[in-house]
Amino acid sequence: MSAEARLREQVCLFAKSLYDRGLTPGASGNISARLEDGRLLVTPTGSCFGRLDPARLSVLDEARAHIDGDAPTKEVALHAAFYETRPAQTGAVVHLHSTHSVALSMLPDTDPEDMIPPLTAYGIMKLGKVKLLPYFMPGDPAMGEAIRGLAGKRSAVVLANHGPVVAGKDLEAACYAMEELEETSKLAILTRGLSPKMLNEAQIQGLVTKFNVEWDD
Template structure:
């Protein structure tokens, strides 16, 4: 895709995520890797009201080339790309069910969600929990970089999910699957539940 097409794709997905209640207000951010840097949604922007020309373009070391000032979490996306060279897009949301799961005290920090469905395992795989950091704290970059070496997605404690993929379509599909699985997990809590077995999950796991 051309840079213009990528900008328009970010706008399209942002509006769709916002319209379906997967992000609210000015929360959440989207990026796409470029050969010489990345495109990222601007700071204090609503994903439902993005304009292609306002999307920030950063060079390979984070300098602004064009567009509005970048999301204050742009460093999170840069850290992710440094650890996963094959990924070309990252989506970070404050989606309700995933944030709810991230606040629980009895989840496994090494793999937050059990293998409820095959599609979650295929699109997300293992989902570690990253400890809480205040918004904009750049220590989060180191934590994301470490986790991204072993998993394409992570859940930020009391914050929300972040996940990448080979292109923006796939990253959005993955975070949608993650949110739906978080919803299922909360609905099923306390009920006798049949998850995929370790053997079944191993045959599907992408990570």
């Protein structure tokens, strides 16, 4: 099996896993993954993560033009911005409509610069600081401009009233980080108003140093 065929299968496998566990409903969410030659495999517009066909994934060239497969997601600009601003660290991008991270994005006291509270070690290790971006209409190219405005400093963001977007070194890493984002958001919702014991600054900095976490503003 070729590297491209393996990656096509992997995209569909991870997508179905995310769908089966209720992390993105209906025909929501999109995934992209970079091939060795710089082309992108992208989930098609209007597709359900539970029923993707590896042979019908969209293919974009290095200029992000559609060259093969079904029509790509309307969020191509969002994905492209991560590959452009974090080229060395980004081999895949995952965008979901997951319940708890979206809920957290709508609460008035959520910190837009660091929206995930330091509740767990893995939330910090896998995500760093998560930026809350404002609401954009789905498909608005301005989402890509908002990512570019971060100058490559964040691997994970949440679009307000919409959903999280995570870039990783490969598809597996991006999916695992996305799951960590949703689970930590769930913990934040469950413990809200209960004065949970969070990691202190020394504990956070210990994780940042040991695991080389991107933590600067």
